[in-house]
Amino acid sequence: MTANLDPASLASLEALGPVAYEPFRERMRLLTDASLVEALAGVQVFVTEIDVVDAASMAALPDLRVVASCRGDAVNVDVEAATRLGIPVLNAPGRNADAVADLAVAGMLMLARKLAPANAFLRDGSVRAGDMGKMGQAFQAFRGRELWHKTVGLVGLGAVGRGVARRLAGFGARVRVFDPFLPPEAIVRAGAEPATLEALLAESDFVSLHAPVTPETEGMIDAAALSRMKPGACLVNTARAALVDEPALVEALSSGRLGGLATDVFPVEPPGHEHPLLAFENVVATPHVGGNTEEVAAHQGRIIAEDLARLLSGEAPRFALNPAAVEGFTLDRARPALDEAERAALAARPAPAVTDLQKKKPKAEPAAVAQPTAAAKPQTAVTTEPPPETVDAMQRIVAAFVAGIVADPALASFAHDKSVTLHFLLIDLPIEFHFRLDAGEVRGALAAPLEPPEVELRMRADVLDGMFTGRVNPMQSALSGGLSFSGDTAKAMTLQQIQEDLSRLWCAAREAEGDPGDLASLPDPNGAAAPAIVPAAGEDDVRHELVALVEELYRQELITATGGNVSVRVPDRPDELWITPSQLFKGDLRPELLVRIDLDGKRLEGRLSPSSEWMMHCAVYRAKPEATAVVHAHAAHATILANAGLPFLPISTEAAFFGNIPRIPFIMPGTRELADAIGSAIGDGWAVMMQNHGLLVGGRTLRRAADMVEIIDRSAQVMLGCWNLGKEPPVLPEEIVATLRAMGDLVA
Incomplete structure (x- = not known):
């Protein structure tokens, strides 16, 4: 048994037969392939949680008769192969229902009481002991809400949803439930009120998701659903990221219509510190820890011990993923023999996985360069060279x-x-x-x-x-x-x-x-990547100019500590570029830390990973052979203009050069889809605005690219100021605009 079990359930299992208890957390190992076969030689019952039990391994273990997976969705076991081999697969649905229900309510409380920003407030270096001005600021900023008399809408009333409903009763909250698979009387018995999804969204102060991902529920909380929510309502997702349209979620938070988000799930886990949701102060995010509690060992152990006892005594277990293998099961019944063709067919099936995210993602090319695991705070690169x-x-x-x-x-x-x-x-x-x-x-x-x-x-x-x-x-x-x-x-x-x-x-x-x-x-990098393997830059090296320009943009707050990126073509090598590295603190960049890549993203020189946005840089270079530099800026005013859907107007001779800058809707950063959209949008121009993601500018030189970023953002600032005062920004005469627009290519 490699799953974590509590003493009581372990004793129950020991009553059924000899037990070898080797929990993976203590043994620090995950069994798969040959290591699994070696560990299970002569074993009849295997109780697991994360080990990968595939067809070939089960076929190589003739004594194996039962597999019990301590999880609700046993993605780590090839259930079809087990069925063909006559091996019942038990599972433990609801093992972490209490843990996840706790986290869901905790998310509501954190949002309602603004606990995340309040906690950060006291750690701010500007707060001095006894500063009553700061206490006044906190009093004003962190006025929260109670759950008392609030309406909480639960989408799904399975084990977790019922647990949330029970907990909310103690807060005096009104609970409404949308679950098309339950009769109204079952919802009422759980202490809740039945509701349609439309009514639930419109009336709830908090909406909490507890539904499985199916073709019907995938993306169910989309832009339309979010628009139907009560203004200022909060969303809690401890179920699965696929239930929510993430770009629509970002837009709802940006617009302020959604009052907050508490989420324990992301499409890719962990999401990386540059994920757009993590930029919002009213987002409480955790790295899929909902079911990770000490008590889960007791819950899963009890479920598995009880069902295994039923199975071995001739009764039907409550939770079996392959009832066909359970029918007529006895430990001494011979397993079905498989011929070579059947073995080959099973081996050709998709392999089981450690997590459901890996299991469900399409089989594609291998994972590209890993996201660094360093913390999201700005970091300084190691300056002490190793001996x-x-x-x-x-x-x-x-x-x-x-x-x-x-x-x-x-x-x-x-x-x-x-x-x-x-x-x-x-x-x-x-x-x-x-x-x-x-x-x-x-x-x-x-x-x-x-x-x-x-x-x-x-x-x-x-x-x-x-x-x-x-x-x-x-x-x-x-x-x-x-x-x-x-x-x-x-x-x-x-x-x-x-x-x-x-x-x-x-x-x-x-x-x-x-x-x-x-x-x-050796010098401790404190989580930051080590210096690059790049030759020192000579005085005339273009990397010096790139670094100086990054420092300038950082001082101007057009790029942030780790947000934004800059690249420049390598002189005399038009198909290669120097680009800023991923996640490195922009305020302490050095030429030797830059990364040289080709237009396909292949790293040619450099110790660090290139910016995760390299694809959109390369898209500009491919679309505009005359471009020698690209700047992606997190320019605040230009981003507001894009998010608000406001036009970029010719309010000055400088602004007139650009025309109405094209903008693209939010697309996940670092993706091929975003790069393709930018390559198509930039056309004959030199800039693209990206909703929720900033500004991208190309130029014939680094200097001109940087200047254009500043011109666009300052112009956007003036426009927003006019609109903020209730005035339409005055524009230049049409004939002058036409003349300047015709000359627009010169500004690059």
Whole structure:
């Protein structure tokens, strides 16, 4: 049993037979493929929570008779394969219903009482002890609301919804429920009032989502639904992100119609600190922690122990995902035999996954470069260079290590049915490497892979050395923040399966090349990425100009600490560009930290990841070969103009050059869809406004691109000032505008 269980449920299971209790949180391992088969040899019943139980593993375990997955949606188990093999799959729906219900009500309270900004207020450096002026400011700003006599609308009344309804009764709230699958009397028995979705949205002060994702519910809270909500009402989502149209949600928050949002779910988790929802003060966001409580072990343990007892005594369990395998089940009944064709058909099915987000996302190209896991606050890059002798020693060890991996027969044998690339980056040394296991072939290099890897891992050099010398447990390091990885979680466990071989090869490389020295004493990057592997910039290098321009835009508040990005074509290399790195504090940028990429986004030079917005920069360069620079600014006034749908008017000779700047609706940052929209919109012009996302400007030089950003934002500021005073901004005569517009290309 690898799931976490409480003592009472563990005792109940021990009463059914001998138990090997090896909880994944304590053992710090996730079982999959060969490691699963090895661990379950001779086991009849497997109680799991996160291990990946696929068709091939079950077929290789003839004694395995029952799989119990301690989760509601057992995406980690191939249920169809289990059914074909006669293996009942039990699950534990509602195991975390109380935990999620608690969080949903907590979200309502945080929004109602403005707890997030109130908590941040006391940590502001401007607050001095005894400052009654600040107390007055707090008194004015943080006047909250009670849940008493508020109407709370619940969309869905399953286990979580019922738990929320019970909790709200104690607050004196009125609860209305929309659930088309329940009769009205069932809703009334739960202490709530039935309602249509339309009525619920129109009347509720808080709307809380507790519905499953189905074709009927996906995107059900769209722009139309949000527009029907009571002005100032708040939305709580502890269910699934797919229930909500996210761009519409951003727009509703931007307009002020939606009073606040509490969400525990995102389409991609974690979302990354630049996610547009995280920019709003009235958004309370958590990283999918709703079901993560100590008490869940007791709930899931009780459900599984009771159902397993029923199954073994000949009764039907309450919760089984494949009733066909339960019918007539006994432990001593022989499992159906599968021929090779059936085994091949099962193996060709989509594999189970660690999370439902990975399971449900379409099979596409491997995950691109990982989002750094550093905190969202501005960070300063490490300025102390590591000792050259340490860099040299580690480069020699890593080179020997990669050569050993490529030549190792054991790894080649392991790779016979694998297809995975692992990319390692050291954040405190200018070193990265990768290796790929692909159908019996092993490749690798002391460099980034040419194609996006399935798994990317970032860590300090001491963690890497500790992983392969036995000093550091990789999973424990990941859970404590010492190692970050992104991509396919199940494929990331490849590292665990070949840990012994990698340790052998690392130690051999270490012995051959010598001790690397005291890696733990290397400068601590505090979560920021390490310096780039980029040659020092000469006096005339265009990177100096780019850095100076970024500093200027930062001082002018046209870009923020980590928001906004700038690029410039590499002189004499029109298909290459220098671009600012992802997530690095813009107030402390240096030329050697820039990243050189080609127009396809391939990193050619640089230790850091390029800006996540590189695709829209490249779209401008492709659409306008004459452009040599692109600036994406978070210019406040231009953004307000775009969000409000107001025109950009020719109020001055400078503004007249641009015409009515095209604008595009909100599209998720960093996506191909956004890049394509910008490439189409920019046309013969040089600027595009993006709703909820700022301003993008191209130019023939960096200087001109920066100047255009300032001109557009200052012009927008004047226009907004006029409208704010109730006056229409005066514009230039039409004939002058036509003349200046015809000359508009000159400004770039």
